[in-house]
Amino acid sequence: MLKKFLLLVIIASGCLHLAWVCQAQSSNNQNIIPVKNGNGWKLVWADEFNYTGFPDTTKWSYDTKGNPSGWGNNEKQYYTSFEKKNAWVENGQLTITARIDSMEGKAYTSARLRTVGKGDWLYGRFEIKAKNPTGRGTWPAIWMLPSKSEYGRWPTSGEIDIMENVGFDPDSIVGTAHTKKYNHTIGTQKGARIYCPNNYTAFHVYTLEWEPKEYRLYLDDILYFTFKNENTGFDVWPFDKPFHLILNLAIGGNWGGTKGIDNSIFPQKFEIDYVRVYQY
8 A cells, every 4th residue: 555654853742752644545645734723713512520420421421332242343341331440530530441350241341431412513623632541452542423323334424533542553643534435444544643652651632623624633733634525425524414522442452452452551541631622
């Protein structure tokens, strides 16, 4: 597969980053530029996690439906509901914890939270400040799915991956688009990665700016991926319907478990400082 590489040295958030942007095939060249200054964006939804207890049920729901099937990715964790050991808010942050803890035939427990029915948006700026876990077998993600699959089953109705990281490749942050025309099952996936060697020791801000003509992904205000609306219909751009946010920490699976799972690393924590949603 033909790939284009861009290697730049960037000073951001008080640390040195090597931004390594890789995009496959005929993807547009990416320029690393500062994020827009925010003029015109209005805060419409947020969770600052300035409370103690389970995640706010007016904003978050536990997603457990895919436990029996491994979530379509052969994942090894069981996502729980209202278990302090797996999802808890304290000291100004949400912590999702994966543990070795047998449940319903699974060897690990963790949590998957979503805003569907409580936070559904068409377009906007989505900022999530988080610190990743690390270790072989971990697979944290910040992403979005359609609140109603009006164009059909995955990937036809789309998926926006704002941030993914896998423990066997710990220094890379990955952002990806999934549509009927562009997805990994047919070898046409579009996405990019940026090198961030301290994503599991420090908090970073992961941002999606989603507009009718394109969406853009940023790490600490550094633009590293743009996905364009080609104006050819929903096979490329299903992103004209409301989507909701998902936060989860998976263990193993088709990607996260490619090089196995190191049981000596547990428990592992995915820490979220805030989630903020803006719209024009």
